[in-house]
Every structure is written in C-alpha cells, then in structure tokens.
Amino acid sequence: MVPRCSSATGFAILSEMFSAAVLDHFRNPRNAGELPDATATVEVSNPVCGDILKLSARIVGGRITEARFLCRGCTTSIASASILTEKLRGRTPAEARAITAESISESLERLPPETLHGAQLATDAVNALLQKLPSEIR
Secondary structure (H helix, E strand, O other), rough: OOOOOHHHHHHHHHHHHHHHHHHHHHHOOOOOOOOOOOOOOEEEEOOOEEEEEEEEEEOOOOOEEEEEEEEEEEEEHHHEEEEEHHHHOOOOHHOOOOOHHHHHHOOOOOHHHHHOOOHHHHHHHHHHHHHOOOOOOO
C-alpha cells in the first residue's frame, strides 16, 4: 500500500521546493480570468509537460493597461503567469519585449532550474501576444 499525502504534507513539500513568492502567486494568482474586449489574446503550450497558458492584454494609449491569464499547468507555470501579468501592466509593447524567463525567475525569488519551463512558457506567451498586436501598436 502506498502512503497518501495529506494536503498539509503536500504544502510542506512545496514549501521546501519553492520560494515564498512562487507559493504566494500559485496560491493567490493575480489577474486570473478572461479579459473581455482584449486587444489581443494568445494561447501557448509546452508540448513536453502539457502546460497551457492563455494570455490576454488590453492596450490603451500605447500601454498595456490590463493583462489576464488562464493556465492549466504546474506550480511554476501558474506563478509565472501571475507575475507576468503584474510585470506587463503599464508597459509599452517595446518594454514588454524585455521580459525574459530569467527576469520572471528573479521576480519569483529564483525558480529551481528544473521548473524554469514555467517562466519560459510565460515569455513564449508574451512574445506571441506581441506578435499578434496590430502593427501600429507594436
């Protein structure tokens, strides 16, 4: 018989693996949900792990005024999508291009190397989103 983990045990294991920032964004994701009247919406996936991220943004006056996400994935994919939406707000598309997997990892107090794919999925989403913007906004 295989012993089962209680939710308390599961959270204890997560606490050993991830920073407080990762766990906070995972447990309390910011800007999760649909974004009606988005300027652009994209969906990207990681075919290796199966994580899927849908990212939407509204741009007004040349700046990203709102960003939201839906994610089906691991702890770091959800946390990375959450921090990404915070990083996008108030930026121009040109400034958003500077967001990297490394900068997302740093904002989450350093992701473990084996989970950096979550931050990469977030940067794939922002790059796809920027490509989808009308040319006059890019």
